[in-house]
Amino acid sequence: MKKIFFVALAAVALSACNSEPKFKVEGEVSGADGNMLYLEASALEGIVPLDSVKLKGDGSFSFKQVRPASPEFYRLRVEDKVINFSVDSTETVQVKAPFTDFSTAYAVEGSPNSTKIKELTLKQIQLQSSVNALIQTMQAHKIGADVFEDSLAVLLKNYKDEVKINYIFAAPNTAAAYFALFQKLNNYLIFDPLNSKDDIKCFAAVATSLNNYYPHADRSKNLYNIVIKGMKNTRTPQQKVLEIPEDAISETGVIDINLRDMKGNVRKLSDLKGKAVILDFTIYQSATSASHNYMLRDLYDKYVGQGLEIYQISLDADEHFWKTTADNLPWVCVRDANGVYSTFASAYNVQSVPAVFLINKNNELSARGETIKDLEAAVKALL
Incomplete structure (x- = not known):
């Protein structure tokens, strides 16, 4: 009798577990016979495996998972090819994709947010492709560094403006808006929440909306913390304005800079007298940083x-x-x-980054970025 009681209790518990509301993702992956398809959660702490299936001839699949308490992100993966999608509740997300172009040629139904996420994914892929082509053109010396930098800035600005208007500010309470915030170019965030006041506004809009709808969700709290940190980083500090003696400027020919390198050693700009110097103000944690440094590396290798x-x-x-x-x-x-x-950036009247200045071998300021038509030619003229 006791054994029957415990079996019945276990059955009740299992029934209760199975009765939890669930979402479903189903569909077909054509041309993938014998390949494994994985369902994974794109959680804050990283990718979490949830389920998998070995695809058969028709490529059909069906996964069920307990619905999230607030909008969450998931992905389907075949080999290293990924489809991102989001789930709000108990919807059924239908995905059809070819194995070959799994990440780009798929169709998704049943989830408007996932449709928007696909649009954003394709736009980001196109942006990365355009930037890669621009880098190759610069490295082949078909365009100068100035044209490269200007073109890169235009590409990024146009992309961000479109995404801000059509995906973030248009519907900041959606999973697609959240997804847009964390897209990357060259493995860096396109929208910089730590160093750009304009980009922090985008994060703040989504954070406010999420907090209104899902105040207890981990993503809401995390986004709020990012915004607070970004606002703190970009708040004008209460500090003494840099005062530079006139004799120091006239003696060196430039406003001298003394900052520490990674080893803690003070490196003075004026110590480079006798060399032609590119003085560069930059933010490494920005989408344009890698491309900008490719350009600098090309010049450095040629003329060091x-x-x-x-x-x-x-x-x-x-x-x-x-x-x-x-x-x-x-x-x-x-x-x-x-x-x-930075007081040094202020002293050089840096309005945006990256910002380039040229200093000749006598430690005299020769030119600033916006006046340089051909950076490589200007560098060669100083050597």
């Missing part, structure tokens, strides 16, 4: 033997990120802890 040096100042809020990135660069890398409110 002729007396070129680069003095690069990071305005990154994240010191660890700066150290990790700058560790692989061959030129002088320093960081200003005041970030976007």
